[in-house]
Amino acid sequence: MTTTLEFRQGKEIFRPRARLISVLGEQLIKDATIGLLELVKNGYDADADNVVVKLLNIKFDPKNKSETEKEKALQNMTVIVEDDGCGMDLDTVLNRWLEPATGHKEEAKEKDQRTPKGRLPLGEKGVGRFAAHKLGHRLTLISRFGDEHGQLSDAEVEVIINWDDFDAIDAYLSNVGVDYREREPEYFKNQSGTVLIMEHARSFWKEGDVSRISRTLRRLMSPFRSPKSFSIKLLCPDYPNYEDLDPGEILETAHARMTALVDENGIASYEYSFNVRPFNKRVAKSSEVDLRKGISNWIPANRKSECGGFFVTCYFWDRDREILGLTNVSLPDLNQLNGVSVFRDGIRVMPYGDPDDDWLQIDSLRFLQTSDAISRKNIVGALEIDQRTNKQLKDKSNREGFIENQAFLDLRDLMRALIRIVQNEFAQDRRKIREQQKAKRREMLPAVKQLEDSIEKISAEIKKVTTMASAFVKDGKITYEVATEITDSLTQTRQEIQNAVEETRQAAADTLTVFDEEREMLLTLAGLGLAAERFTHEFSRLTREATILIKQIESSSEVRGLTVIIERVKALSSTLDALQDLVLALGPMFYVRRKTQEQELDVFTMVEQALLLNQGQIKINKIHVEKIEPDGKLNVHMRRSGLIQVFNNLIDNSCYWLSREPEKNGRRLKITILANEAAVIVADNGSGISPQDQHRIFDPFFTNKVDGRGLGLFIAKESLLEAESTITLIQNGETQYTFNKGAAFRIQFSHERVSED
Structure with missing residues (x-):
């Protein structure tokens, strides 16, 4: 059926x-x-x-x-x-x-x-x-x-x-x-x-x-x-x-302040001010700063932001207890307010700025940087948006912040770029405060010695008074009991003062001893940390470049012939030498050996090998490279890997900043070898270095890249210093070998290092 x-x-x-x-x-x-x-x-x-x-x-x-x-x-x-x-x-x-x-x-x-x-x-x-x-x-x-x-x-x-x-x-x-x-x-x-x-x-x-x-x-x-x-x-x-919801007067105690207006194109105008007595007030202003150029993943570099324009106000504190005392900062109030919050139409958007919310990754990135890097505890900040001009910033349904769309990512990246700028400014002022603190500590012992000398004079005067009191007793001017009371009181006072001075002297000595010990320990750790940081900074790039070179050798051996292979093998060898030196720079923790030996080097060949290491960036970003030797060959005596590292860092920097410029402007990199002057000039026509940054570009950890480490130019300077040579920033138009805009560096070799033809 x-x-x-x-x-x-x-x-x-x-x-x-x-x-x-x-x-x-x-x-x-x-x-x-x-x-x-x-x-x-x-x-x-x-x-x-x-x-x-x-x-x-x-x-x-x-x-x-x-x-x-x-x-x-x-x-x-x-x-x-x-x-x-x-x-x-x-x-x-x-x-x-x-x-x-x-x-x-x-x-x-x-x-x-x-x-x-x-x-x-x-x-x-x-x-x-x-x-x-x-x-x-x-x-x-x-x-x-x-x-x-x-x-x-x-x-x-x-x-x-x-x-x-x-x-x-x-x-x-x-x-x-x-x-x-x-x-x-x-x-x-x-x-x-x-x-x-x-x-x-x-x-x-x-x-x-x-x-x-x-x-x-x-x-x-x-x-x-x-x-x-x-x-x-x-x-x-x-x-x-x-019950008290008044934020109080905490903002008036800030050590530094920044206001910034960022438009929908990511262009910022900002003003930074530092004002802590007794130090001189300092103000830094800038307009038309393109924040997008320092954000490596902002592609293309001139892309309009999805988030729209916004306004930022941030206050900064150095949380050193002595420095906080200069402006009478209330730490409980500061701890209640610190962090960077987002306000829409004047009302806060949760959870940005909460104690456990590091939405700008300030703290997580701080561990990869120097002690000058700020943390969320150093900041009370407000990022102001409104619903009319920031429509793409939309709430999550659970009211826990914005949907993490492209608008939110753009907002975060632009704000991080602003934080990087103010960090560079604040670091300069914090170092100024630290230097004065050190000077004051060094002045402590002479001051205590002067106090001891004064007490000796007081003791001598007390002895005179005691003698006079004895004479007054003999003359019947005062009774023995009164004289005894006076002398006992003066003697006790003298002893108390001497004890207080001795305690002060010992405390000052102890403080300086501890300070010197901590300083020595920190310098040792900093040296080791800097070596490790230098290693990590270069290791990933050099190993990546080595891998690329090996692949190029494999793919081109039958096409381009033996000459190309030899050149790439040389570049690969230099890369591996640089890696070896970086590992050895970690010092006695691993093994004690000398760095790679110095040798006579053809500077033009070293430049070519450094260009080969960066040829991927040069090709992708369509950078036109010029290599000029107007005076003939220049040979110098130094470590091969060190010199290639110098050129590699300079070329890498140029490639990055040129990539942030419109292609239609023509991206140019010029390297001029001046044999008669024992010098090399590396110049590009990128965005250049702003006047307020020029004095600190060789400082370790200074960078205008949002995700940068700030070690490239520092490593270049140290590598040349090892060879008794220097690197300096020169102004555009200073020589015929620079452009009308961009960055230009002069490497000056020691004449004692130059080899005769």
Whole structure:
């Protein structure tokens, strides 16, 4: 018997279970801090002037308490968020508030529809109200509408939601009702506004939770450009010390400050100022700085940013205790505010700037740099955007920052480029402070010696007074008892002063001893670290170049013949020699051997081999290279790998900065060997080196590349110094062998190192 199968078809709708509300509340709102922040932002969207957050009956230690006591304590815990905004009438409650994801806020932003106070809504997903679910089992919402002219509605609306009703396993969302009613105004009798009362906490509050909420609310509004007519107040009777949300005067104690305006093309205008007494104030300004050029992964280099323009204000502190004392810095206040936060329309975007959020990778990159590198603890900063010009920066649904699209990546890279600039500036000023500290320490012992000499004089005078007192007793001018009291007092005073001076002298000596020991240890570690850093800087590049050369040998042996192979093998040999020296530079930790031996070198050949190492960059970036020998051959006596490393670093730098220039301008690199002067000039027509940077380009770790190490020119200088030779930056137009723009370097060999033809 054959069974006929009947296939069904039709159309159905989703039937979400009621517990979807709980799922949304748990998943979309990370914690109570985020929940409260969302509710405060709703007050901003409602054009409120004031928002008050109340945390009531939250202090309870559940340790050694019965389950009944714990449950009763949770039921008594209450969170209230009240604003004096425009409020809602019944239609708004039913057709918007009870309809999540209506999209009316997103539509208002797209059409640039502002509130009467000129605000664009901060929310857009329409799910922020589930924050109330996170904060308690029961919600009471009371609201009264008022228009921009102050006309109030006749009734206020009350909505009561028991979130536990939505947790029933078999209940569908459409079957769970929400109680509402209109009534005569009771709560808002003379004004409009909305209050949310969230009762019966889901978990116990701790003092740390209150501290975190206080810190978050304190930082919610930009300390530099806060929204007009908008303030937040925190009331917590159980922990009143967290109620003060005033950021205080911490910004006035900053050691340095930077403001910057970055346009949609990534071009920055900035001003940096350093102002710590008794040091001289220093100001550095620059306009039309193309931040994109220092970002290696910004391709093409002239690509317009996706994030749009933004404004930055940053304050910086050197956290050395002695230096902090110069401006009376409050470390607790600084620790509350440090980090770089993002503010949209004056309201903070979480979690950027939180203690555990290193969104700019400042701390992680700091470990790859010198001690002059700043950390998040050194900064209080605000990156200001607005919804009208930064539309591509969109919130994640869970309110934990922006979607990490290209706009966000561009924003992060441009901000990191700005941080690199200010780090270079601040490092210069911090070194100035350190130098004075060292000088002061060296002055301590002479000062103590001078104090000892003064005490000797005082002791001599005390002896004279004692002698005079004895004479007065003999003459009957004073009694023996008075004289004894005077001399005993003076003797005791002299001894106390001598003891104090001895303690001061010993403390000063101990301090200097410790300082010298620590300095010696740090110098030793720094030397080893610098050698290791130098090794890591060069190792990856040189091994990569060696690999490329080997592949080229394999692919071209039958095509180009033996001559090409020999040249590439020579370049490969030089690369491996450089690697050997870098390993040996790590010193006694590994083995003690001499570096590769010095030999007579044809400079032109060394240049060609360095160009061969960089031929990939030269070819990809279409760089035109000129090699000139107007005076004939120049031979010098030094390490082969060291000289190639010098040229390799210079050419690598030129290739990078030329790659950041438009191809249509013509990318040119010129290397001129001046045998009569025992010199080489390496010049390019790239963006050049700004005047404020020229004095520090040979310092270790100085760089304008966002992901650079700042070791290339330092290594070149050290390698030449080993051969009693020098490298200097020369100005454009200084000789006929430079361009009208770009960077140019002169390598001057010691004449004693030059070989006669």
